[in-house]
Amino acid sequence: MKIPRLTTLAPIAVLVVLALFPLIGIPLSWLNYLFSFFIYLALANMWNLLAGYTGLICLCPHAFVGLAGYTLAIGTQVGMPFQVGLIAGAAVAAVFALVISYPVFRMKGIYFAIGTLVLPEVLKQWFNYWQPVGTAYQGGGAGYSVVGLAGFSLENKYWLALAIAAAAIFLVYIILRSKLGLGLTAIRDNENTAASSGVNIFRLKLISFLIAAFIMGIAGAAYFIHNPKIQPAGGFGISWLLLPLMATVIGGEGTEEGPIIGAAIVTFLRFLLADYGAWSLFIQGIILVVVVVALPQGIAGLLRQVGAYHLPQKLYQAAKARIHRT
Amino acid sequence: MSDTAVLSVEGVSKSFGGIHAIQNVTFEVRAGEVLGLMGPNGAGKTTLLNLIAGVYRPDSGRILFQGKNITRYPPHKICHVGIARTFQIPQPFTDLMVRDNLMVAAKYGNKRGVTLELDEILDLVDLLKQKDTTAGDLATVSLKRLELARALASNPTLILLDEVAAGSTEAELPRILDITKQVRKMGKTIILVEHVMKVMVEAVDRIVVIDKGEKIAEGTPGEVMEDEKVLAAYFG
Numbered sequence: 001m002k003i004p005r006l007t008t009l010a011p012i013a014v015l016v017v018l019a020l021f022p023l024i025g026i027p028l029s030w031l032n033y034l035f036s037f038f039i040y041l042a043l044a045n046m047w048n049l050l051a052g053y054t055g056l057i058c059l060c061p062h063a064f065v066g067l068a069g070y071t072l073a074i075g076t077q078v079g080m081p082f083q084v085g086l087i088a089g090a091a092v093a094a095v096f097a098l099v100i101s102y103p104v105f106r107m108k109g110i111y112f113a114i115g116t117l118v119l120p121e122v123l124k125q126w127f128n129y130w131q132p133v134g135t136a137y138q139g140g141g142a143g144y145s146v147v148g149l150a151g152f153s154l155e156n157k158y159w160l161a162l163a164i165a166a167a168a169i170f171l172v173y174i175i176l177r178s179k180l181g182l183g184l185t186a187i188r189d190n191e192n193t194a195a196s197s198g199v200n201i202f203r204l205k206l207i208s209f210l211i212a213a214f215i216m217g218i219a220g221a222a223y224f225i226h227n228p229k230i231q232p233a234g235g236f237g238i239s240w241l242l243l244p245l246m247a248t249v250i251g252g253e254g255t256e257e258g259p260i261i262g263a264a265i266v267t268f269l270r271f272l273l274a275d276y277g278a279w280s281l282f283i284q285g286i287i288l289v290v291v292v293v294a295l296p297q298g299i300a301g302l303l304r305q306v307g308a309y310h311l312p313q314k315l316y317q318a319a320k321a322r323i324h325r326t
Numbered sequence: 327m328s329d330t331a332v333l334s335v336e337g338v339s340k341s342f343g344g345i346h347a348i349q350n351v352t353f354e355v356r357a358g359e360v361l362g363l364m365g366p367n368g369a370g371k372t373t374l375l376n377l378i379a380g381v382y383r384p385d386s387g388r389i390l391f392q393g394k395n396i397t398r399y400p401p402h403k404i405c406h407v408g409i410a411r412t413f414q415i416p417q418p419f420t421d422l423m424v425r426d427n428l429m430v431a432a433k434y435g436n437k438r439g440v441t442l443e444l445d446e447i448l449d450l451v452d453l454l455k456q457k458d459t460t461a462g463d464l465a466t467v468s469l470k471r472l473e474l475a476r477a478l479a480s481n482p483t484l485i486l487l488d489e490v491a492a493g494s495t496e497a498e499l500p501r502i503l504d505i506t507k508q509v510r511k512m513g514k515t516i517i518l519v520e521h522v523m524k525v526m527v528e529a530v531d532r533i534v535v536i537d538k539g540e541k542i543a544e545g546t547p548g549e550v551m552e553d554e555k556v557l558a559a560y561f562g
Contacts, residue, residue, distance in 0.1 A: 183433075186419050192401075193413070195405075197402075198434040198435025
């Protein structure tokens with residue numbers, strides 16, 4: 001008997017089961033947490049593509065999320081269907097990434113990180129004063145509601161987020177097995193050698209950056225379809241950076257399964273610590289520090305070290321050996 | 327070997343904040359030859375390689391490759407036209423396997439249509455058995471060879487070798503000489519920067535000597551070794 005190809009079957013099975021959840025009547029709070037999980041998953045996967053595989057410590061996911069959210073909200077205010085607003089939001093995030101790419105790619109390492117960190121702050125200030133359409137729901141040109149969502153149920157939102165997360169994971173899977181992935185890993189390992197081996201560093205970083213901005217944008221916009229109010233402080237809030245960063249670092253940067261493990265942990269922590277307010281950030285911070293110090297490769301690195309991935313095969317072989325004996 | 331110049335460096339200068347690293351250096355590399363680049367520590371040999379490789383842009387002068395002006399090309403375009411280089415201190419893709427280190431150069435650097443057998447290159451530099459090893463786990467001697475293998479993988483016409491023998495023991499030298507000769511047999515033109523005099527004398531056709539950023543001598547190894555300026559630069 002041949003072992004079924006677990007690596008291809010398992011993800012499809014998980015996807016089908018997750019897609020069936022809303023139909024078998026699981027509690028609404030579960031759907032809500034799973035929705036958050038999918039959004040974090042998409043964000044963390046893209047953050048990992050940049051930090052773990054391209055060597056870009058990008059500290060501006062909240063710029064992409066906020067821009068996409070505002071595009072969605074303002075778009076629906078002026079009569080755009082929200083489905084169009086979702087794509088438009090992601091496109092605006094990608095265009096923003098394109099515009100900032102030239103100046104920020106001139107900086108390397110930590111300087112790139114700092115350079116990207118200031119961008120969302122600028123955008124936050126801008127959206128505090130800018131009021132492109134008349135019906136801000138609070139303050140002078142600050143907050144907007146996403147409208148025109150009638151009939152788009154929680155189940156639909158859940159499936160949308162699931163689709164985005166699955167697409168993000170699949171995209172990284174494809175990229176890593178392509179010529180692009182090889183080039184990106186080369187850049188991460190050694191920029192000088194990559195350049196002298198013929199890799200056009202600027203172009204590859206840009207492609208990776210645009211893909212990440214687009215997917216982060218669409219994930220952010222999907223969040224604001226579920227939570228249809230956006231303000232500068234929330235849309236450009238730093239938690240949009242901390243969530244994917246924590247998920248990636250805890251799970252294991254530069255591994256494919258890392259962001260998935262990490263996003264699950266971050267979501268579960270949010271669920272556990274929901275009643276503790278500011279303490280939850282404190283506790284998450286401590287966990288982050290402990291992981292960075294004790295497990296520099298994250299949980300995925302630990303699992304690889306102890307050989308956990310070969311466990312199913314070992315169990316199967318052990319079972320087979322026993323059957324043969326009896 | 328023919329007399330046509332593959333690479334012409336014409337009056338190239340480069341300063342770093344008032345320090346004249348390279349001053350008005352002119353030389354040619356002919357098709358199929360091995361040109362040695364020699365000079366005391368800090369003479370500017372590596373700077374010169376970096377100027378050719380596109381890492382630095384010259385302040386003045388120009389660099390022609392096969393008649394094409396490549397003076398302001400960035401490093402990846404230099405690789406695309408057919409110039410590959412090794413680094414003095416090995417700079418591998420540490421997390422990639424040995425074979426994938428070559429794959430990067432083969433997929434991104436080789437724009438000249440011929441696909442190379444990466445295993446043959448690995449065999450040439452004695453790394454075939456370690457092709458699935460992570461490059462970061464290799465010993466220094468092997469890393470030096472990986473540098474050469476990666477450079478070859480982009481199928482270059484001209485290859486810039488920055489001290490391939492440095493750090494090797496006396497016993498390893500013959501093998502390095504042998505590898506250099508085989509690379510030459512593949513039809514590659516080579517610029518060899520080397521401190522190890524034995525390698526220099528045995529492997530090269532001509533030598534260009536630079537000191538304090540200026541070319542002070544050029545000729546066959548025999549001619550250069552008897553040149554007064556060269557002796558003065560080395561022995562004071």
